[in-house]
Amino acid sequence: MKRIELVLHNRAYSIQIEYGLLFRLKEILAEIAPGDRRFLLVTDEVVAELYGKRVLESFAGLLVDLFVLPSGEENKNLENLNRLYDYLIINGYERRDVLLAFGGGVVGDITGMAAATYLRGVPYIQIPSTLLAQVDAGIGGKVAVNHALGKNLIGSFYQPKAVLVDPSLLDTLSERELRGAIAEVIKYGVALDYEFFVFLEENVAGILEGDRFLREEMVARACELKAGIVRQDELDLGVRAVLNFGHTLGHALEQLGEYREYSHGEAVSIGMVAVFAMAEELGLVERGDKERVIALLEQVGLPVRLKGMYAKERIKESIGKDKKKSEGQVRWVLPERIGKAKINCIVPEKILDRVLLDLMG
Ligand SMILES: NC(=O)c1ccc[n+]([C@@H]2O[C@H](COP(=O)([O-])OP(=O)(O)OC[C@H]3O[C@@H](n4cnc5c(N)ncnc54)[C@H](O)[C@@H]3O)[C@@H](O)[C@H]2O)c1
Incomplete structure (x- = not known):
C-alpha cells in the first residue's frame, strides 16, 4: 500500500493507494471513521451494477445504506443533489455519519457537495473508481454540481476525510x-x-x-x-x-x-x-x-x-x-x-x- 499525507492549513488526510483495497474497506473504515456511525455509500448505476453487491457484502456488520445516482455528466445537477438531501433528511442522517463517494468524478463531486452542505458539513470519504477521479477529481476538495448555464457553477471547497484508491477498478473502465x-x-x-x-x-x-x-x-x-x-x-x-x-x-x-x-x-x-x-x-x-x-x-x-x-x-x-x-x-x-x-x-x-x-x- 502507498500512502500520501495531504497536510493543509486546518486539516490533514491521507490518500491510500492499493490494488484490491476495495475489499478491505471495512477494516480501513474502522480505522478512519471508528465508533458507532452510519455510512451512506453513494454511487452511480454503472458502478453499482459492477461492484455494488460485492462491496456491500464486504461491509457486513456495518450500518450501510446504498444511494444510486444515474450515471453521466448530465446528472451532475441540483436535482440529483436535492434527491440526495431528501434521502439524508428522511433517513435521519446525523453529523457524525459518513458519506462514501464511490464512483467517478460525477459521484465524487455531487457527494462532496452534499457532504459540504448537509447539516453544515458531514464527513465524506472519496473512493474514486475512474482513472480521472483517482488521480484528479477525488483529491483536493473541489466539489460542485453543474447549472443549466454552465459547468461546475455551484460549488465549494470541502476536503474529504480520506481518499481510498483501488487501481483494480480501472480494469472495467471503457x-x-x-x-x-x-x-x-x-x-x-x-x-x-x-x-x-x-x-x-x-x-x-x-x-x-x-x-x-x-x-x-x-x-x-x-x-x-x-x-x-x-x-x-x-x-x-x-x-x-x-x-x-x-x-x-x-x-x-x-x-x-x-x-x-x-x-x-x-x-x-x-x-x-x-x-x-x-x-x-x-x-x-x-x-x-x-x-x-x-x-x-x-x-x-x-x-x-x-x-x-x-x-x-x-x-x-x-x-x-x-x-x-x-x-x-x-x-x-x-x-x-x-x-x-x-x-x-x-x-x-x-x-x-x-x-x-x-x-x-
Ligand atoms: N473535483 C475536482 O477537482 C474535479 C477534477 C476533475 C474533474 N472533475 C469532474 O469529474 C467529472 C468527470 O469525472 P469522470 O471522468 O470520472 O466521469 P464519470 O463520473 O461520469 O465517470 C465516467 C463513466 O465511467 C463509469 N464508471 C465509473 N467507474 C467505473 C468503473 N470502475 N468501471 C466502469 N465504468 C465506470 C461511470 O458510470 C460513467 O459512466 C466531471 O464532472 C468533472 O467536472 C472534478
Missing part, C-alpha cells in the same frame, strides 16, 4: 475513458515532473495492457503530484492554475463540440500539443520536446491534431470565453521544458493563429 484520463496523467508529467514523463514513455504500453504494478505506480505518482499542488494552493488562488495545462484550448474544443465530439481527455491532448507549439514559437522550449509529447499521446491513441471541423475564428471565440480570461486577456499555461510549466502567459494573436492553422493542416 477504453475511451481510460485513454482520455491518461491524457491528464501525461499532463502531470509534462507540466510538473520530467522523471514521471520518462516513466510514462517507458511504460505506457504495459499500462494500457493492464499491468497491475505499473498501473498502481502510475496512479500513486500522479496522486502525489496532484497532492503536491493542492498542498501549495488549496483554494486555487495561484499555482493550482498549472493544472489547467492544455485546458484553455481543451475547454474551447469541448464546448464547441457540445461535449460529444471530443471527450475531455481528447480535447486536453490537442490542447497540450497546442501549448507546446506556442512555446516553441516563443522560443521557450527546445525543438524536439513537442515531438516527444506528441509521440507519447499518439501511443495512447489520443488525438494530436484538430479534425478540421471548426473554423479558426470560432475556436478563438470559444477560447475567449474561457473562465481563466482575466483583464481582457486569455492567460495560458505554457511549458518551459518537459516537466516544468508557467502560468499566466500571454500569447500574441498571430502565434495563436499560426498554431491553430498548423493543428488543422
Whole structure:
C-alpha cells in the first residue's frame, strides 16, 4: 500500500493507494471513521451494477445504506443533489455519519457537495473508481454540481476525510475513458515532473495492457503530484492554475463540440500539443520536446491534431470565453521544458493563429 499525507492549513488526510483495497474497506473504515456511525455509500448505476453487491457484502456488520445516482455528466445537477438531501433528511442522517463517494468524478463531486452542505458539513470519504477521479477529481476538495448555464457553477471547497484508491477498478473502465484520463496523467508529467514523463514513455504500453504494478505506480505518482499542488494552493488562488495545462484550448474544443465530439481527455491532448507549439514559437522550449509529447499521446491513441471541423475564428471565440480570461486577456499555461510549466502567459494573436492553422493542416 502507498500512502500520501495531504497536510493543509486546518486539516490533514491521507490518500491510500492499493490494488484490491476495495475489499478491505471495512477494516480501513474502522480505522478512519471508528465508533458507532452510519455510512451512506453513494454511487452511480454503472458502478453499482459492477461492484455494488460485492462491496456491500464486504461491509457486513456495518450500518450501510446504498444511494444510486444515474450515471453521466448530465446528472451532475441540483436535482440529483436535492434527491440526495431528501434521502439524508428522511433517513435521519446525523453529523457524525459518513458519506462514501464511490464512483467517478460525477459521484465524487455531487457527494462532496452534499457532504459540504448537509447539516453544515458531514464527513465524506472519496473512493474514486475512474482513472480521472483517482488521480484528479477525488483529491483536493473541489466539489460542485453543474447549472443549466454552465459547468461546475455551484460549488465549494470541502476536503474529504480520506481518499481510498483501488487501481483494480480501472480494469472495467471503457477504453475511451481510460485513454482520455491518461491524457491528464501525461499532463502531470509534462507540466510538473520530467522523471514521471520518462516513466510514462517507458511504460505506457504495459499500462494500457493492464499491468497491475505499473498501473498502481502510475496512479500513486500522479496522486502525489496532484497532492503536491493542492498542498501549495488549496483554494486555487495561484499555482493550482498549472493544472489547467492544455485546458484553455481543451475547454474551447469541448464546448464547441457540445461535449460529444471530443471527450475531455481528447480535447486536453490537442490542447497540450497546442501549448507546446506556442512555446516553441516563443522560443521557450527546445525543438524536439513537442515531438516527444506528441509521440507519447499518439501511443495512447489520443488525438494530436484538430479534425478540421471548426473554423479558426470560432475556436478563438470559444477560447475567449474561457473562465481563466482575466483583464481582457486569455492567460495560458505554457511549458518551459518537459516537466516544468508557467502560468499566466500571454500569447500574441498571430502565434495563436499560426498554431491553430498548423493543428488543422
Ligand atoms: N473535483 C475536482 O477537482 C474535479 C477534477 C476533475 C474533474 N472533475 C469532474 O469529474 C467529472 C468527470 O469525472 P469522470 O471522468 O470520472 O466521469 P464519470 O463520473 O461520469 O465517470 C465516467 C463513466 O465511467 C463509469 N464508471 C465509473 N467507474 C467505473 C468503473 N470502475 N468501471 C466502469 N465504468 C465506470 C461511470 O458510470 C460513467 O459512466 C466531471 O464532472 C468533472 O467536472 C472534478
